[in-house]
Amino acid sequence: MNIDSAINIDDLKRMAKRRLPKIMFDFIEGGVEDETGLRTNANAFRDLRLVPRYYIDTAKREQRATIFGRTYASPFGIAPTGMAGAFRKDAELYLAQAANDADVPYLMSGAANASMEAGAKLAPKNLWYQIYGAKDRSFQLDLVKRAIDCGVTALAVTCDVPVSSNRERNRRNGFVRPLKMTLPTILEAMLHPAWVINYYRQGGLPMLGNWERYATKGSTPDQVADLFAKQTPDPSQTWRDLEAIRNAWPGKLMVKGIMHPEDARTATGMGIDGLIVSNHGGRQLDTMPSPLDVLPMIRSAVGPDVALLLDSGVRRGSDIVAALCLGADFVLTGRATLYGATAGGLPGVKKAVSILQREIDLVLGQIGALNLDALGPHYLLDTVRAEEERRNTGAMSSRR
Numbered sequence: 590m591n592i593d594s595a596i597n598i599d600d601l602k603r604m605a606k607r608r609l610p611k612i613m614f615d616f617i618e619g620g621v622e623d624e625t626g627l628r629t630n631a632n633a634f635r636d637l638r639l640v641p642r643y644y645i646d647t648a649k650r651e652q653r654a655t656i657f658g659r660t661y662a663s664p665f666g667i668a669p670t671g672m673a674g675a676f677r678k679d680a681e682l683y684l685a686q687a688a689n690d691a692d693v694p695y696l697m698s699g700a701a702n703a704s705m706e707a708g709a710k711l712a713p714k715n716l717w718y719q720i721y722g723a724k725d726r727s728f729q730l731d732l733v734k735r736a737i738d739c740g741v742t743a744l745a746v747t748c749d750v751p752v753s754s755n756r757e758r759n760r761r762n763g764f765v766r767p768l769k770m771t772l773p774t775i776l777e778a779m780l781h782p783a784w785v786i787n788y789y790r791q792g793g794l795p796m797l798g799n800w801e802r803y804a805t806k807g808s809t810p811d812q813v814a815d816l817f818a819k820q821t822p823d824p825s826q827t828w829r830d831l832e833a834i835r836n837a838w839p840g841k842l843m844v845k846g847i848m849h850p851e852d853a854r855t856a857t858g859m860g861i862d863g864l865i866v867s868n869h870g871g872r873q874l875d876t877m878p879s880p881l882d883v884l885p886m887i888r889s890a891v892g893p894d895v896a897l898l899l900d901s902g903v904r905r906g907s908d909i910v911a912a913l914c915l916g917a918d919f920v921l922t923g924r925a926t927l928y929g930a931t932a933g934g935l936p937g938v939k940k941a942v943s944i945l946q947r948e949i950d951l952v953l954g955q956i957g958a959l960n961l962d963a964l965g966p967h968y969l970l971d972t973v974r975a976e977e978e979r980r981n982t983g984a985m986s987s988r989r
């Protein structure tokens with residue numbers, strides 16, 4: 590499996606799939622219940638059409654993007670994906686390193702296997718951190734304090750996991766701690782020896798790096814995971830808990846998973862700086878709309894000054910450009926970069942990032958946009974059509 594031979598994200602996905610036993614790959618790939626959400630996300634991008642403009646000088650294209658007053662090399666960052674270290678040892682460290690090297694942000698998961706302190710060493714200017722609400726609020730406030738102490742540059746609180754979701758692939762496969770090693774699982778896993786050897790060498794699924802210190806000293810990864818599972822999800826969290834995090838965190842704060850305009854207004858009304866419009870990659874509520882479908886409503890609810898990020902279903906540079914045209918300021922990639930980390934470690938993440946960067950550059954050239962400031966709804970077919978209809982109606986009524 591040669592990472593260099595990957596020409597798109599789908600190639601990296603195939604390589605990741607080859608490396609992982611089904612029980613693990615399904616954890617990455619799966620949605621919930623009927624997996625309608627996965628299709629909703631893919632279809633929403635498929636149904637957006639960009640209308641190109643020509644004879645515009647785009648010889649010196651560039652894709653730098655500014656969010657929270659900081660300019661990054663590209664308009665996308667890496668979304669939080671918990672347990673990435675279970676797919677490839679040290680995956681979070683590779684994600685952090687690659688983000689640092691490419692100068693894009695890495696939003697580390699609250700359920701990461703590496704610690705935020707280790708991530709901050711590798712990506713001191715590019716590390717964001719994601720928090721899940723905990724039943725004992727002192728954990729979430731301590732995580733905020735640690736984020737301040739280690740120099741995390743932006744924080745996100747995930748709101749779309751009030752309860753665990755119904756992931757039927759995981760239930761069918763026996764994806765629990767420790768993994769349920771039935772005979773069919775073991776036989777299938779033998780086809781992926783590199784992963785199996787590492788799994789047994791490290792004594793099972795790896796440690797949740799940010800939670801280790803909250804368990805009794807010397808706890809095993811499974812004992813730490815038990816503590817995490819007792820604390821999260823916490824269905825009793827309310828806006829008050831978000832407010833407490835807002836008061837404890839002086840930097841830029843995002844809420845991840847906002848889908849309703851009213852929630853968007855409430856969040857920004859209490860001083861939240863950015864909203865990640867996301868349906869968790871189709872992994873929470875199966876019947877949610879795609880973030881693309883609600884983005885324009887959310888933009889008009891919060892106005893132009895609130896940072897809007899979008900994730901769920903992004904697999905191409907053209908998806909990123911389309912989201913920006915629709916009103917997002919920034920985009921996050923979940924599975925796309927995770928496939929890279931799983932398939933090839935650091936070179937794999939770098940490959941995923943460079944594939945997306947190259948595709949963005951080509952799409953900008955194709956549609957006649959010199960930079961991201963040139964993007965907007967005027968590139969979308971629906972807008973072009975509505976504008977033409979308006980013109981034609983105007984022309985007809987002036988002729989009458």
Ligand SMILES: Cc1cc2nc3c(=O)[nH]c(=O)nc-3n(C[C@H](O)[C@H](O)[C@H](O)COP(=O)(O)O)c2cc1C
Nearest residue numbers: 617668669670671698747869870900901902923924
């Ligand atoms: C394996 C996996 C683990 C995830 N873990 C988390 C997590 O710990 N916290 C979180 O807020 N979102 C988590 N997500 C959701 C992602 O942050 C993101 O919203 C989603 O992957 C975007 O969809 P995409 O994978 O189609 O790009 C996870 C997603 C995947 C695929």
